[in-house]
Amino acid sequence: MLDRAISPIRRRLDRAGILLSGACAVHCLLSIVLVSGLGIGGEFFLSPDIHRIGLVFATLIAAVAIGWGALRHRMAAPFVVAMTGLTFMGGALAVPHGYKEAILTIIGVALVSLGHILNLRHSHSAACMERCGD
Template identity: 50%
Template sequence: MRDALLSIRDRLDGFGVLLSGLCAVHCLLGLVLVTVLGLGGGALLSPSIHEVGLALAIAVGVVTLGLSAWRHGHLVPALIGAAGIALMALALVVGHGPLEAFLTIPGVGLVAFAHIRNLRHAC
């Protein structure tokens, strides 16, 4: 049972890294395509995509980072992740636009880094 729970937690950390990376790529590509090329503004930068993606990333981060801190007792990844989650939550509040991207990108970077730290502690 314990091994199954650790496997699930590790998969969630891996999923968190993937989700954080996809979010950052989406924000960067969206800014580049819309700003530089003037393409894809309607679908690519839809507010609903950002809201759903950020909400999902926040949920995965809170659950996984909390469970991992409880499991291995290392609080640093949880604190790093909490800082990233705070930036991501703020991005949801400020509304759609460049400020949202400027909050989201470092936020997902911190959360991804925290997930990677958790995976290292899991070994």
């Protein structure tokens, strides 16, 4: 019974993770255009603090939503894909600002987002099987 009440929360966290991943990718691309193309906003857009804070939020949301989902539906794929993405995002913090950082970050957020999507699909499949008795 408790799991049924908690499932909507986990789905919301997965959706928030997808939204956060998309916002991060847009931030990366916009930063490259604004800073290198127009020379504005470097102090704000390229601040390492933004990337660190984003990684903390992404890690927390993924840990709760995907970790919870992995325990619930016993599927490792969403967890492995998301953790690989978080590793890429962490690696992006270790390289200087520029195209290498953007590439690592975009790969990372795409994988984290894919992990959340897989998690949503697995939770939907598990709920269908539960209702149908399979």
